[in-house]
Amino acid sequence: MPKDNLNQDNIEISRRKMMGLVVGVINLGLIGAIVGPMVGFAAAPLGNKRKSRWVELMDESRIKPGEVKEVNYSLLVVDGYHEVEQKFTVFLRRSEEDVICIDPACTHLGCRVDYHADQHKFICPCHGGVFDDEGTNKSGPPPKPLERHPVKVEAGKIWISREV
Amino acid sequence: MSQKTYKPKDAPTLSPEVKVDEPREAVSSEERLQIERPSLRDWMDLRLGWYGFVRKNLDEPMPAGVGWWQTLGNLLMTLLVFQFITGFALAMYYSPSPDSAHASVKHLTYEVGLGSFIRGLHSWGSTVIVIAVVLHMLRVFFWGSYKKPRELTWVVGVIIFQVILGFSFTGYLLPWDQKAYWATVVGTRIAATIPVVGHALLVFIRGGEEVGALTLTRFYSFHVMLLPASLILFTFLHLYLVRRHHIAGPVTPAKGAPVPFYPNQLFKDAIVLLFGVGLLIYLAVALPPGLEAIADPTGTDFSPRPEWYFLGLYELLKVMPSGWEVVATVIIPTGITIGMFALPWLDRSKSRHPAKRQWIIMSGFAAILLIGLMTLKGILETPPEHKKSEATLAESNDIPKAEATQLESLGE
CATH class of the missing domain: 2.102.10.10 (Rieske [2Fe-2S] iron-sulphur domain)
Known part of the structure; x- marks a missing residue:
C-alpha cells in the first residue's frame, strides 16, 4: 500500500487511540499512586509484632x-x-x-x-x-x-x- | 440510549389536562441567552439552568395508586440529612482518643447547652433510620419494584443499606463507654471467625490485636469520612435512577391518570416527615441518651450486648453449636446480603404480583421471620448478670509503685 494512501482519518484514529491509551495509563497510575500507599498505611498495624x-x-x-x-x-x-x-x-x-x-x-x-x-x-x-x-x-x-x-x-x- | 430518548415501557405520563404550575419561558432558547439586562432571577436561571431541572422533577408524573408507602424514601433521606448535621455538630466537641473520648461525650451531653438534645437526635436518629430503611426495603420487596428496569436502583439501595449498618457499627464505639467497648470487642471478633484471613482482618479492623486507641481513630475516620462520602454518592445515584426509570406503580395498575409529584406526593411526604421527625424529636427529649462507665477491659459489671437491630445476629450466635459459629458470623449474613443484591435476578417472573412470585415472597417471609424472632428473643431475654468479681490485685508489676498503690485503693 503506497504511503500517501493512508488518509488523514486513519492517522487521526490511531492518534486518538494512542492518546486515549496514554490517558488510561496515566489514570491507572494515579489510582495506583494514591490507593497503594493508602492501603499500606491503613494496614500498617498488621506488621506489628507482639512481645x-x-x-x-x-x-x-x-x-x-x-x-x-x-x-x-x-x-x-x-x-x-x-x-x-x-x-x-x-x-x-x-x-x-x-x-x-x-x-x-x-x-x-x-x-x-x-x-x-x-x-x-x-x-x-x-x-x-x-x-x-x-x-x-x-x-x-x-x-x-x-x-x-x-x-x-x-x-x-x-x-x-x-x-x- | 441517551437520557432524553430513554423512556421505560411503563413510564407514566401526565395527561395534557393535568394542571401544573404555569411553565416559565424556556430558558435555553437562543434569544433569551441574548437578553442584555435580565432580572436577577432570570440571570441566575440563565447561568444555572436550574429552573428547568427543578421543574422537571416537581412535575415528575406519579402513577395512580402511588401514595403513602412511597414517602419512606423521602423520610429516610431527611433523617440522613439530620444525621449529617447533628454529626457535624457533635464532631465540634468530640475527641477520638481513649484518653478523652468518654470525657468529651460526657461534657457535650451534660455540660454543653442542648448537648443532650443534639446527641439524642443523633443516637435516636440511627434507630429511626434503621426502621425507615427496613420499611422502605420491605415496600419495594412486596411491590416487586426492583424488577426490570429498576434492578440497579435496588442494588444501589442495598449498598446504601450496608453503608447505614456500617455507620451504626462504627458510631456505636465512639462514646467509649462499656457498652461501646464490649460491643466492638465482640463485633470485631466476628471477623476473626473467617477461615484463613480472619486474624489479619481482625488486626486490620482494630488497628492492632486489641480494641484500643487505633480502633477508635479508625472507626472515627470511617464514620466521618468514608461512610458519609459513600452515602452521598450512592444516594445521588439512587435518586438519579429513581427519576430515570420513574416510580413503579402499584402491583395491579390503579385506575386514574398519573399526577405530578408536586404538590400531590410532596404533600404526603411532608405529612410523613412531620410525624417521623416529630417522633425523633420526642424520643430525643423524652429519652435522652445515657453514657455508661468508661470502657474497661477488666470490667465485670457489664454484659456485652449490641444495639437492638444487631440482636438477631447476637442470638443466632448463641444457638450455633461449637465449631459452627462461622455459619452465624459469616455464612448466614453473607448469604442474606448476596441474596439481597441478587434479588432482581433471582426473581425472574414477569409479574410483580406477590401471588405470581410465591417462592421469593416465601423466602422473604422466612428471612424476616427468622430475623424478627431472633431479635425479639434478644430483646426479651434479660442479660445474665455478670458475677460479682472478687479479684485480687497483683502485688507488684512494672507500673510505678505509686500508681499501683493508687490503683489498689481504688480497687478492692
Missing part, C-alpha cells in the same frame, strides 16, 4: 491448692500513639502440682468469662459458653479451651508471661 513480657503477680502462698483466683494487674503498654497503663485480668488455678493461668476472653467472641466457684465453671455471659475450671470448653458455642498464659514460680512468687 512476651513476664509479670510478677503475687505470692504463691496467697492461693491454695484447688483454688481459682481472679487477679487484676496493669501494665504499661503501647496503644497506638501513646503508652497507657492497661488493666488486665487473669484467672490463676492452683492444683497440687502446679499453677495455671487462664485468660478470661471467651474463645467464642471475646466476651469476658466469669468464674462460678460453686459450680467450678467459667461461664460466658454473652452466648452462654461454659468451661470447666481448667478452661476446657464444655458446652455452648466456644470452639476451643480458654487461652493459657505461661506461668513460672520463682522464689515463692507467681509470674506469668503475656504478649503485649
Whole structure:
C-alpha cells in the first residue's frame, strides 16, 4: 500500500487511540499512586509484632491448692500513639502440682468469662459458653479451651508471661 | 440510549389536562441567552439552568395508586440529612482518643447547652433510620419494584443499606463507654471467625490485636469520612435512577391518570416527615441518651450486648453449636446480603404480583421471620448478670509503685 494512501482519518484514529491509551495509563497510575500507599498505611498495624513480657503477680502462698483466683494487674503498654497503663485480668488455678493461668476472653467472641466457684465453671455471659475450671470448653458455642498464659514460680512468687 | 430518548415501557405520563404550575419561558432558547439586562432571577436561571431541572422533577408524573408507602424514601433521606448535621455538630466537641473520648461525650451531653438534645437526635436518629430503611426495603420487596428496569436502583439501595449498618457499627464505639467497648470487642471478633484471613482482618479492623486507641481513630475516620462520602454518592445515584426509570406503580395498575409529584406526593411526604421527625424529636427529649462507665477491659459489671437491630445476629450466635459459629458470623449474613443484591435476578417472573412470585415472597417471609424472632428473643431475654468479681490485685508489676498503690485503693 503506497504511503500517501493512508488518509488523514486513519492517522487521526490511531492518534486518538494512542492518546486515549496514554490517558488510561496515566489514570491507572494515579489510582495506583494514591490507593497503594493508602492501603499500606491503613494496614500498617498488621506488621506489628507482639512481645512476651513476664509479670510478677503475687505470692504463691496467697492461693491454695484447688483454688481459682481472679487477679487484676496493669501494665504499661503501647496503644497506638501513646503508652497507657492497661488493666488486665487473669484467672490463676492452683492444683497440687502446679499453677495455671487462664485468660478470661471467651474463645467464642471475646466476651469476658466469669468464674462460678460453686459450680467450678467459667461461664460466658454473652452466648452462654461454659468451661470447666481448667478452661476446657464444655458446652455452648466456644470452639476451643480458654487461652493459657505461661506461668513460672520463682522464689515463692507467681509470674506469668503475656504478649503485649 | 441517551437520557432524553430513554423512556421505560411503563413510564407514566401526565395527561395534557393535568394542571401544573404555569411553565416559565424556556430558558435555553437562543434569544433569551441574548437578553442584555435580565432580572436577577432570570440571570441566575440563565447561568444555572436550574429552573428547568427543578421543574422537571416537581412535575415528575406519579402513577395512580402511588401514595403513602412511597414517602419512606423521602423520610429516610431527611433523617440522613439530620444525621449529617447533628454529626457535624457533635464532631465540634468530640475527641477520638481513649484518653478523652468518654470525657468529651460526657461534657457535650451534660455540660454543653442542648448537648443532650443534639446527641439524642443523633443516637435516636440511627434507630429511626434503621426502621425507615427496613420499611422502605420491605415496600419495594412486596411491590416487586426492583424488577426490570429498576434492578440497579435496588442494588444501589442495598449498598446504601450496608453503608447505614456500617455507620451504626462504627458510631456505636465512639462514646467509649462499656457498652461501646464490649460491643466492638465482640463485633470485631466476628471477623476473626473467617477461615484463613480472619486474624489479619481482625488486626486490620482494630488497628492492632486489641480494641484500643487505633480502633477508635479508625472507626472515627470511617464514620466521618468514608461512610458519609459513600452515602452521598450512592444516594445521588439512587435518586438519579429513581427519576430515570420513574416510580413503579402499584402491583395491579390503579385506575386514574398519573399526577405530578408536586404538590400531590410532596404533600404526603411532608405529612410523613412531620410525624417521623416529630417522633425523633420526642424520643430525643423524652429519652435522652445515657453514657455508661468508661470502657474497661477488666470490667465485670457489664454484659456485652449490641444495639437492638444487631440482636438477631447476637442470638443466632448463641444457638450455633461449637465449631459452627462461622455459619452465624459469616455464612448466614453473607448469604442474606448476596441474596439481597441478587434479588432482581433471582426473581425472574414477569409479574410483580406477590401471588405470581410465591417462592421469593416465601423466602422473604422466612428471612424476616427468622430475623424478627431472633431479635425479639434478644430483646426479651434479660442479660445474665455478670458475677460479682472478687479479684485480687497483683502485688507488684512494672507500673510505678505509686500508681499501683493508687490503683489498689481504688480497687478492692
